[in-house]
Amino acid sequence: MTHQVVPVRAYVAVFLALIILTITTVVVSRIELGEYNFIVAITIAVIKAVLVILFFMHVKQSSSMTKLFVGAGFFWMAILLVFILSDYFSRGWLPGATWWRS
Amino acid sequence: MWAAPSRWGWLNLLTPKGLFAHDTYNKLFTMHGIIMVFFFLVPSIPATLGNFLVPPMVGARDLAFPRINLLSWYIYIVGGIFAITAIVRGGVDTGWTFYAPFSSTYSNTHVILAAIGVFVSGFSSILTGLNFIVTVHKMRAPGMTWSRLPLFVWAHYATSLIQVLGTPVIAITIVLLGMERVLHAGIFDPALGGDPILFQHLFWFYSHPAVYIMILPGMGVISEIVACFSRKSIFGYGFVAFSSVAIAVLGFLVWGHHLFVAGQSMYASMVFSFISFLVAVPSAIKVFNWTATMYRGSVSYDTPMLYAFGFIGLFTIGGLTGLFLATMAVDVHVTDTYFVIAHFHYVMVGGMVMAYLGGVHFWFPKITGRLYPEGWAKFAALVVFVGFNLTFFPQFVLGYLGMPRRYAAYADEFQILNVMSTAGASILGVGYLIPMIYLAWAWRYGPKSPQNPWGAKGLEWEQSPTPPPTFNFDVPPVMNEPAYNYSGEEKEVEIGR
Structure with a gap:
């Protein structure tokens, strides 16, 4: 089985995206949005999980x-x-x- | 040995007032349930016969991940140590279902220890399932196509899907239970803002499919035995194979039938009831196909086949009474009564344990290279069958008459049926003891077995020497005929060899 080589910059980009999304989660939690606080937090969490699964867990190349x-x-x-x-x-x-x- | 708490339980019910203190009885049936479900029925066939037989059946030298296989054994032992510690330190009284908020708030027993045992052993189950899935996908010998896989392997594949997809949910549920019990997080306890029905949903999302984790491998065993001792290929191979997968998938959509009287929405109950009826279809397909396989076959009555007969009859009773329970109105009458106990023991003991014993006898010559005494074996199979029915059939009547489960005492008019049940349990215990003795004897002193004493089909029987060496085959085998080729169809000519 062959493995595609993922360029380092792709990992860096995903890592930066995860950091930015984490900061966004924290910032949004301090803004009063009512029930939308929950929706935003869950949406960001799902996006982060998908990024980790696709890139860090190599599902994209699987x-x-x-x-x-x-x-x-x-x-x-x-x-x-x-x-x-x-x-x-x-x-x-x-x-x-x-x-x-x- | 682990069935022992149930024996004590039946002894208790010999008299209407009971023989043990009531809280002792609660702990006995709880530990009986926890040990038998999580530490016997779930791993029994996959971890023993499955680990031994799946690789040679698909023509592989070993499972895909041998070290993960060993790890799953160690994890099982660690989980077992936690559960046994819970027993030694005083036991648990929640029932094996750990229903909240009793388990999370009110019980003064060792809930956390037992729950950790179940949590840890779940990972053992997941790793076994993972190993089987990868082995079946990646390690099949040349010519071993999906349509030639032994039905034992198909059943294990379906079981593995449930183990991998379902077990994480019980793990999460136990973590949530622990959080509520230790940290008082309000998840299930209404006093803390939680919902107890949520626990039942999460618990049964795993624990109902877990019933199929327990019974599907047994169905795989029965398919092998029925084909061999009828000297016919399985009638409707494709239907039997796919019915395993259908049971695995549909089994995930029926858990709400455990919640009919718990306060679940009536509309959700109707949907769960309907799908519960659907899951009977693939189960019936198997029973009809086994019967059709035997029809006009050259049936012989060796010990494994006696257990297969027992399985087919008792599982059918267990399965059909499941339809009574899936009917919402009837369920209101018999829920939490001995009717339920009788129903699932007909499936789990009458079905699964019969299949396990049948499988152990069928493959004993392959595993040990020895033959067991056939006369004693047939006698034991008969004792098990009689003991089982005497134990559990009266419980259908008891339940229908209204005797509730999980009570240490009962009304006087139920005594005759309870005495029958206790007597049957004693006979059943003897029935299990006899094979333990002669199989242990035969393992050491039994006459040497030929490579294929039953004249059975399948790569595991073609493999030599018997018992197999660590890596099964020196030369990778080639599957060049249909599965269960008892009719002797021509083998394919191998081109270029």
Whole structure:
């Protein structure tokens, strides 16, 4: 199996991006955005994770099979979240009297 | 040995008032569950038969990562030490499910020690799964295509997918439990702002698929045994192979059926109920295909096949009663009763342990190079079957009549059925003891086995000498015929060799 050589400047660029995003996280946390604080923090965290997975963990240069398995990991996490949230979101749907509140 | 706490438990239920102090009984059934689920059923077939047989079955000299394999053994031992320490220091009383907030806030027992044991042993499971996946993808011998893989390997591949995708979630759940218990972070305990149903979601996201981690390797064993002792290739090979993967995938979408009465949304419950019915389809495909394989086959009744018969019958009862439990209205009636206990013991013991014993007998000559005494083995298989049914069938009735699980005492009218169950457990214990004795004897003193005593198909039986040396094959084997070629189809001509 051959490995593509990743230029050092690519690693430096990713490293700088991670640092900048970390600083952004800290700065944004000090600004009052209400519920958007959470959304911004999570978005930045996801971007950082993707950068680490693609470049530092070499998934970008890996085979399709490796990418499939990485994708499966995230897909399974999505299953967990979607099904749990389907419970939480639909708990109030039942119309009229319920057995616990009649 | 690890089933012992359950024996004490059944002894306790000999009389309506119970023989042990109630908190002792709580600790007994908890440790029984933790040890049997996390330290026996999950690793049993993959870590023993799987580690030994997957490499020769695919024509490899060893697993892809032998050192990681050894590491997974060490990790298992470390996890086991934590769990045993929890027992020695006084035990745990939460039930193997560690439900919060009892486990995170109220229990005064060694929850953290036991939880660390489960957490650590999970990594052992993940590494085993990782090793099998890479081995099956990368180490197959020439000619060993996916459509020629033994169904034992297919089953282990599907199991490995669950181990790798599911186990991290139980690890995270245990960490969160520890954070709440030690740091009082409000995650599951309503008094701290948490949600106890969230724990059940996270716990069962792993622990329901874990049922398939336990049973799928057993199904792989049964496929091998049924084909060999029917002298026929497996009926519907492709369906049996893909049904393993279908069980692995669908198994991740049904966990909510454990939460029907926990306060889960009715709409979510309906979806989980429906998908739980779907997962019965691939399981039924396997049972029907094994039966069709036997149909007009040249069936012989050697010990492994007796266990396979036991598996097919008992797993079918266990599986069908699972559909009762997946039905929301029926589940309300029988949830947390002995009906549930009977159901999952029919799957786990009647299914998985039967398959494990069948597999141990089937491959014993390959693993040790010795033959076991067939008469004793058949007798033990019969004792196990009778003991098992006498233990667990009365529990279906007990549960339906309303006897709750996890209570040290019960109403007087349940005594006859409980005495039957305790008697059956004693017979079952003898049934397990007999193979322990004659297999240990045969390992040393049994007559030498020929290379392939059953006339079975598969690269592991073509490999010589028996028992195999450390690296299985001196020369890489070539697979040049279909899997389970008992009908004797022509082997492919090898061009250029």
